[in-house]
Amino acid sequence: METLINAAPDPADLIKDSNQNSFMADVIEASRETPVIVDFWAPWCGPCKQLGPALEKVVRDAKGAVRMVKINIDENPAIAQQMRVQSIPAVFAFFQGRPVDGFQGALPESQIREFVKRLTGGAAGESPLDEALDAADQMLEAGDAQGAGGIYSQVVQHDPENVRGNAGLIRALVAIGQVEQAQQVIDQLPEQLKKAPEVHAAISSLELASESVDAGEVAELLAAIEADPKNHQARYDLAMALFAGGDREGAVDALIESIRLNREWEEQKARKQLVKFFEAFGHTDPVTVEGRRKLSAVLFS
Secondary structure (H helix, E strand, C coil): CHHHHCCCCCCCCCEEECCCCCHHHHHHHHHHCCCEEEEEECCCCHHHHHHHHHHHHHHHHCCCCCEEEEEECCCCHHHHHHCCCCCCCEEEEEECCEEEEEEECCCCHHHHHHHHHHHHCCCCCCCHHHHHHHHHHHHHHCCCHHHHHHHHHHHHHHCCCCHHHHHHHHHHHHHCCCHHHHHHHHHCCCHHHHCCHHHHHHHHHHHHHHHHCCCCCHHHHHHHHHHCCCCHHHHHHHHHHHHHCCCHHHHHHHHHHHHHHCCCCCCCHHHHHHHHHHHHHCCCCHHHHHHHHHHHHHHCC
């Protein structure tokens, strides 16, 4: 899998610093063949330090479909004035010798890629790490948690704070029953990273897996509920047992039925657990979408 996460070598002139003397050659003339992104920045500009590396990453990933020129406005005020740069970071895209697009301020990488796609007619390249993560996601979805975990682990070694990599690694470890290893991964994460939606969802899946271990046998729990339909603990345990067995829809339905019968049981314990299910599944998962619809029908009936 190393070929998935090792970037190809860059052309020597793909990203360069320029000035007012070479601006015509580096930007105007160069853009007649290939789109050129011009990044106006300054050493004292905090947002520039965030945007610059992200721009460079996307330009490299585009593999020659676009080039980048950096202009320090402190050293080249005339160019900044000519381009009417009022605040930085400011980015202009040139093609066929003229400016065709641009933006101000620091943007996330996803929006930068969309900017480059517009400029190049769709060629923005995919990050080598993203390609590896896409492959791992497909493997995990297909049931190869072991193989997916190996790729996620490589990504995290390459980029320790990669959100998708850490979230995927936690999910893969949970899927193959290595709960303690998954918890070790979580314990080593910075607090801010734990709050990222994908990582938070993966943590929820670990918590659910841990809780479901001692849920009991489905048949016994169904018998207890049949004997006493108001046995909310048995219904709660049934939900966890069904989840442990892979029946996510059944687990959700069991909790919703508990909420329908008594939503205030144990300080809304069933509703809180249902929310944790939705977090673990993901907000766009069909089971979550249908579960939220059923929950709304119960709560507002």
